[in-house]
Amino acid sequence: MQDLKASKKRMSQTQAAWLLLAPFLLTYGLFLVYPFFRGFWISLHDWNLLAVAFNPDAKEFIGLRNYERVMWGRNIEWGFASPFWQGLGVLGLAASAYLRRVDRLSRFNAIALGVASLLLVVLPGFHPGEEGRWYDRRFWPTVGNTLLFVALAVPGVTISALFLAAALNGETRAMGVLRTLFFLSQVLSVTVVTLIWQIMFSPRQGLIANITETFGGIPINWLTDEQFAMAAIVIATIWWSLGIAMILFLAGLQDISKDIYEAAALDNAKGVKAFWFVTLPNLQRTITLVVVLQIILHFQVFGQSHLMTQGGPNDTTQVLVRYIYQTGFRDSELGRASAMAVFLFVIMGTFSVIQFIIGREKE
Amino acid sequence: MKHVLLSAAAAATITTGAFAQEITLGRFFGACEDAGTDTTVSTGEACIIQSIINAADAELDGISINTLPTDWGNYYDQIKAAYAGGTPPDVHVMHRHRIPEFAGLGALAEISGDLEAAGIDPNDWSPAALDAVSFNGGIYGVPMDFHANLWHVNMDVMEEAGLVENGQPVLPSSPEELLAHAQQVKDATGKDYLAADFAQFPIGVRLVLALMWQQNANIFTEDGTATINTEAGKNAVTAITQLFDASLANPQLNYADSQQAFLNGEAAILVNGTWVVDFYTAEAAKEEVGLDNYYVADFPTLFETGATWADSHMWAIPSTLEGDKKMAALKVLAFINDHNIDWARTGHMAVRTSVVESEAYTSLPHRDEYTGTAAIAKDTPPSERYGAIQDVLNRELQAIWLTGKPVEDALSDAELEVQDLLDR
Structure with a gap:
């Protein structure tokens, strides 16, 4: 009798769990799992965006040819x-x-x-x-540009956010106000951020040009000079993405016991020494988390390149997501665009696995 | 009593326009917040077109128009996505060069049989305008203008350089003369001869195309063979790069900066389209603007034949639109067609013969200065890949003038890529 009761209770618990999970699983399946498999299916076809919309039979199954055309070459x-x-x-x-x-x-x-x-x-x-x-002369350079962007933006955001968090890790009202101010850029949309920075970088009326001219320098055409265009979108990105990383570091900093600093102070480790030998080792997990999150986030860079430099000059700021977007919508080649999207998924998946391995090793 | 109430409700519904057809409208040209409904006073593309739309919304019985928020740079991507998703706007603007892509795949309605009922007379359109909206023997839109590249001239800078005769600018007739004039302006004024967006928007591409057409060459043939890495291509590019090499023009200016340079009086010539004539006229009248003495000239002939890049704006409706909705959409097109003279105020060339021959049109500011443009207007052969081809050219030309890529390498790479696109 008791067994039956326990079994019924377990069943109702299982049902309740499924019931509670259902909305998430449904949404996850509908907006993530289904689009992924649909995208993969499309990547195996010659699929013109407009043609297929008006004639579903206009697509042709071509197997892995889109992958070959994207990543491989003729007679390579x-x-x-x-x-x-x-x-x-x-x-x-x-x-x-x-x-x-x-x-x-x-x-x-x-x-x-x-x-x-x-x-x-x-x-x-x-x-x-x-x-x-x-076959596709732009794909690998575009992957290279994306990697360069990630390689510049991730350390930029991580280091700036870490120092900012360390500087603002106080309990005064001024610190609180400053923390809010530095976080504010994070809530802006990419359109607003890029507009602000386009004005800042303008060689005619921009703040940076004005400062340069005040000191007798010649203003730089940040957005149209191939040497500076990537730096320009990286700077805008660092300013924009700083907030959330800073908050994560602040949370990490507040988790470090004051006792450790006091013990370190007895060993004459104060200031920079304490930061190096106490703060950084204790923040290792947060640093890892921030770095991996930033890598995944910045591999998906689109708006900054699209709105500030339009991928130029001469494709020097063309990034993978923008190239996928252009291939899919401007060129209407949805199959090829989907193949590139699958490639991007593999890259991001690799970083997620690395994060998982690191997490397990630390445990 | 019940009947009285129902009748009153029906009457109220009719008078309040609850049965009005809502027409969604997609357009580029930018935003204009306070365009109003007076189509005769607004300035600039965005405000003129929005005032016409607002007037249509106010004046057309039983039709309300909802202008969709679209962005210039992503306009065609948005329209394509809307078509693919089955929710295209009921009426939308587009360029002539996009017809092969949209009409060829069945997206646009063929409207030759509907024009008369909507009150549009295609016989009033110039032959070139009719050609602009025609595809495979059908009519796929209502033309609104021809627009082309012009030379916008700062007469004060040209005068200072001794390049004005009989009140008209002296324009070059060969690449060598172009260089000589540019040097003359630099020596006399210290200013650049020519400004244009060579860095982002494809004005530079259109310039090179015009110079190729002037040599009776093109970037690809009607049968789909890319012909970019040719003597004509090299001549066209070199005519421009010689200015950069001699520091007589700045290749790093984008659209906004090149325009600002011209309005500040820092360049003698700006290469830009017909769409800014009324805006520059208005700016030149302002005291605080560096440009005082503004003139508009036809694109000069540097090689054998006159040619300038040109295109056409037109209004189309989706092939899926039917019944009353389609008729309402056609009425909107008819209203826009009726206001061709208002649109021509931008600087664009009108498409209706009755408008072109009218006093109101010929007396528009600067209109008499670029009358030769209609005769030299040209474009590439029709292609479904126009957008992608233009992007390839823009990239490779940028590589030449912004990164120093050798002309032959860039043209060869462009030819390979364009051929790939044409072969798909």
Whole structure:
């Protein structure tokens, strides 16, 4: 009798759990899982946005050809063309396997070394054969631009937010006001942020140009000069994304016990020393979280490039999401755009896995 | 009693316009908050078109118009997405060069049989205007204008450089003369000869296209062969780059900055379209603006034949629109067609013969200064890939003048990419 009661209770608990989960699962399935599989399905077709809208039979199943056209080239060959770099890669692979085996490398570091070595083996091996060229000359440079943007924006946001949080980690009213002020940029839309920075960077009426001229300098055409365009969108992004990272660091800082600082002070570790030897080690998990979140966020950069530089000059600020958008909507090639989106998903998935591995190792 | 109440309710519904057809309208040209309904006084593309739309909304019985919020830069992406999602605007503006893409895939309504009922007389359209909205033998829109690249001239700077004769600017007739004039302006005034958006908006592309057409060449043939890396292509690009090489023009200006440079009186010539003639006229009249003596000239002929880049704005309705809604949409098109003279105030060339021949049109400011433009207006052959092709050219030309990529490499790369697009 008691077993029956317990079983009924368990069942009603399970039902309640499903009931509570249902809205989330439904929304998640409808807006994330379904679009992902639909996108993958589209990526296997020659799919013109307008043509298929007016004639569903206008699409053609082409398997992986969109992936080939995006990532591969015409008559591109692979071989051991750069013995030095490829040899180095093979050595790296062997070293990572050996060092992991003898427990001299953590699993994460072994994986990182292995992936880097593999890239050394694979990448220098590509070379154009006779009349060889990329099918899509813009894809890999666009991936490169996105990586460069991430490589500049992520440390920029992380370091600035960390120092800002450390500086504003007080309990006075002024600190509170300053924290709010620095967080405010985060709530602005990308349109407003880019408009503000377009005015700031204008070589005619911009604040930066005015300051430059005051000191006798020549104003820079930030948004149309290939040397400065990427820096311009990175600066705007750092200003915009600082707030949330700063709040995360503040939360991390407030978790560090004052006792540790007091103990460190007894060992004469104050100021910069305390920051280096106490604050940073205790913030390691927060730093990791911020970095991974920023990487995932900034791989999806779109608005800054689209609105400030239109991907120019000469594609120097063309980023992956903008290229996907243009391919899908301007060129109407939804199949090819979806293939690129799947590629972006793989990159972001890789970083999420890395975050998962790091999280597990720390535990 | 019941009947009386029902009749009263029906009468109230009719008089308050509860049965009005709501027409959604998509357009670019920018925003204008206080356009009003007086179509005869507004200035600039955005305010003139919005005043016409507002007037249509106020004057057309049983029709209310809802102008959708659209953005210039993403306009066609938004319209395409709306078509793909099955919710296109009932009426929308577009360029002539987009007809092959939209009409070719079945998105636009063929309206030749509906024009008369809507009160539109296609016989009043100039032959070129009719051609602009025609595709595969059908009519897919109501034309609104021809627009083309012009040379906007600061006569004071030209005068100072000795480049004014009989009250008219002396314009170059060869690439060598272009360089000589530019040097003359620099020596006499210290200012740049020519400004244009070479860095973002494809004004530079249109300039190079015009110079190729002037050599009877084109970027691709009717049968779909890219012909960019040619002697004509190199000549066209070099005619421009020689100015940058000699520091007589700045390739890094975008649309806003090049316009500001011209209005500040920092450049003798601005290459821009017909759409800014009334705006610059109004600006030149202001005391605080550096441009005082404004003149508009036809694009000069630097090679054998006269040619300038041109296109056409037109209004279209989706093929899915039917019944009363379609008739209401056609009435909106008819209203816009009736107000062709108001739209021509922007500086654009009118499409209706009755308007072009009217006193009101010929007496518009500066109109007599660019009468030759209609005869030299040209465009690329029709292509569904027009947007992507223009983007390739813009990128490669930017690579030449902003990053120093060798002309031959850039033209060769552009040719490969355009051929890829044409082959798809």
